[in-house]
Amino acid sequence: MSLAPTVRLHPADDVLIARVQLISGMHIASEGVTVTGLIPAGHKVAARNVASGSPVRRYGQVIGFASQAIRAGEHVHVHNIAMGDFDRDYAFCADLQPIDYFARRATFQGIVRPDGRVATRNYIAILTTVNCSATVAKAIADQFDSAALGSFPNVDGVVALTHPMGCCIDTKGEGMRLLQRTLAGYARHPNFAGVLIIGLGCEANQIAALLGSHALEESELLRTFTIQDTGGTSKAIARGVSIVKEMLACADRITREPVAASHLVLGLECGGSDGYSGITANPALGAAADLLVRHGGAAILSETPEIYGAEHLLTRRARTPEIGKKLIDRIRWWEDYAARNHGEMNNNPTPGNKAGGLTTILEKSLGAVAKGGTMSLDAVYEYAEPINEKGFGFMDTPGYDPISVTGLVAGGANVVCFTTGRGSAYGCAPSPSLKLSTNSALWMRQAEDIDLNCGEILDGTATVEEMGQRIFEMVLSTASGEKTKSERHGYGQNEFVPWFVGAVM
Structure with missing residues (x-):
C-alpha cells in the first residue's frame, strides 16, 4: 500500500506535512489540494486558504500567524508565517489523569552503591572548580586510557569534566549558585564510583565553599586538592594520578544485579x-x-x-x-x-x-x-x-x-x-x-x-x-x-x- 504524500496531524490544522518532496502541480487527492511550487520533505503545505493576520494551526494548536495571504497548496514557512501574541489557557490540572501503574515492574541490571543509590555506569570523575585547573585535570585523566584500565574491567573510564568558569564572578550570585549546584550534583551522581575535585587555590569558587554549601564531605572516594597547595602543575598531576589509582581498586569491586x-x-x-x-x-x-x-x-x-x-x-x-x-x-x-x-x-x-x-x-x-x-x-x-x-x-x-x-x-x-x-x-x-x-x-x-x-x-x-x-x-x-x-x-x-x-x- 502506497503512503499519502502528506500527513495531516489534526482535523483543525491549516497545514499538511510533506512526507516527500512535493512538486508544483502534484494533486493531494485526500485533501483536495494542488501543490504550488517546490516544497521540501518535512515542510508544510497549506491545506486551505489563510487570510493575512490569521492564526495558522498545526497539531490543532497555533504555530504562528500569516504574514501575508496564503493560498491552499502553497509552501508555508518563514516567508509567510510569523510570531504573534495569543492567549494560552493554562487551566491548571484540568487534564490531570491518575497513573495506571504496572502491577509487575520491569527490572534492569544495575550497580547498587553501599548507600543504596543505583548506578547505570561506573566511572571515576575529575571535576574542576575553575578553568585554571582544567589542564591538570585532563592530564590526569589522560593517564588512564583503555590499556591502563585493563586490570579494572568493571570501571567504565576516568573522565575529566572541565569548564571555562569559576572565577571573577559574584560569589553570592546566581551564576555561582548554578555552577556549584551543577558540580555538587555530579560529585554525588551514583554513576561515579569516585570523585576528585581539583582547584587552583585562589579562585572565587573555593572548594571549601562548594563542599559546605552542598553538604559534601571528603572521604576515600571524594578527594580534593589545589594546585597551589600541592606545589605546581607536575606535582598536582602526580598527586592526582596517585589518588585515582587508589580509587580504582575500590571502584572495580562491583557487580550488576x-x-x-x-x-x-x-x-x-x-x-x-x-x-x-x-x-x-x-x-x-x-x-x-x-x-x-x-x-x-x-x-x-x-x-x-x-x-x-x-x-x-x-x-x-x-x-x-x-x-x-x-x-x-x-x-x-x-x-x-x-x-x-x-x-x-x-x-x-x-x-x-x-x-x-x-x-x-x-x-x-x-x-x-x-x-x-x-x-x-x-x-x-x-x-x-x-x-x-x-x-x-x-x-x-x-x-x-x-x-x-x-x-x-x-x-x-x-x-x-x-x-x-x-x-x-x-x-x-x-x-x-x-x-x-x-x-x-x-x-x-x-x-x-x-x-x-x-x-x-x-x-x-x-x-x-x-x-x-x-x-x-x-x-x-x-x-x-x-x-x-x-x-x-x-x-x-x-x-x-x-x-x-x-x-x-
Whole structure:
C-alpha cells in the first residue's frame, strides 16, 4: 500500500506535512489540494486558504500567524508565517489523569552503591572548580586510557569534566549558585564510583565553599586538592594520578544485579529538530517515558525556551496548581531574560531547524513537548536541582543541548534519550545517551551515531506505541551496561557544559 504524500496531524490544522518532496502541480487527492511550487520533505503545505493576520494551526494548536495571504497548496514557512501574541489557557490540572501503574515492574541490571543509590555506569570523575585547573585535570585523566584500565574491567573510564568558569564572578550570585549546584550534583551522581575535585587555590569558587554549601564531605572516594597547595602543575598531576589509582581498586569491586526500573531517571532531550520530530521520535519517546513512569521511574523534560508557546499543554497536566504555576514562573523568567539581553524567544529555531521544516518557536515547542508523554506533571525543578520525585517532571534549562543535558545529569538523570532530525553527534558522561532519529534518511546517512530509527513511524512500518516500547526496552538494556554509539565513539567529556548566568568581572 502506497503512503499519502502528506500527513495531516489534526482535523483543525491549516497545514499538511510533506512526507516527500512535493512538486508544483502534484494533486493531494485526500485533501483536495494542488501543490504550488517546490516544497521540501518535512515542510508544510497549506491545506486551505489563510487570510493575512490569521492564526495558522498545526497539531490543532497555533504555530504562528500569516504574514501575508496564503493560498491552499502553497509552501508555508518563514516567508509567510510569523510570531504573534495569543492567549494560552493554562487551566491548571484540568487534564490531570491518575497513573495506571504496572502491577509487575520491569527490572534492569544495575550497580547498587553501599548507600543504596543505583548506578547505570561506573566511572571515576575529575571535576574542576575553575578553568585554571582544567589542564591538570585532563592530564590526569589522560593517564588512564583503555590499556591502563585493563586490570579494572568493571570501571567504565576516568573522565575529566572541565569548564571555562569559576572565577571573577559574584560569589553570592546566581551564576555561582548554578555552577556549584551543577558540580555538587555530579560529585554525588551514583554513576561515579569516585570523585576528585581539583582547584587552583585562589579562585572565587573555593572548594571549601562548594563542599559546605552542598553538604559534601571528603572521604576515600571524594578527594580534593589545589594546585597551589600541592606545589605546581607536575606535582598536582602526580598527586592526582596517585589518588585515582587508589580509587580504582575500590571502584572495580562491583557487580550488576537485578533492580527495579523505578531507579531510573530518564533525561528527555532533542537537538537538531526537524518537521518530523513532533510526528515520530518525540511522541515515541513520550510513549517510552509514559511506560517508565508506569513502572515507577522518573522521566524529566527540559529546555524551557523549547516549550515556549506549548507550556499550557503541561500546566493542564500539573498534579497541583502550585506545580503548574512554578512552570509559568520559569517561562516569565525567560521572557525577562531574553528582553534583558535584547533578544526574543523566537530566536531559538536554528538555521538547521528551519531547513528541516520548522518555522517558529511555537511550532518547535509543540513538537518538543511530545517527548513528555501524557502522564501528570509531578515536579518542576530549577537547573541542576536534585530530582527527588518519581513520575514525570520538568527541569528549567536552556535549549542548548550540552547545557541542558548537563543540568539533567547534575539533577540525577542516569540515562538520556536524545531525538534528532538533522543529525546529532552527542554523548555525555557519566550517563549514557541514546540517540533517536526522526526520519529514515537520517538513519541511512548517519547510522554510526544513531541508536534507533523512529522514521519507521513515518514509513508506515511501526506505530508510535510500538516504537515507544522499543525505546523503553533499549533504555533498560543500556542501563544494564550495553554501550550506546556515542560511548563507543568516546563522547562525554567535552560535552560537560554548566549553564552560566551573570556578569564576568
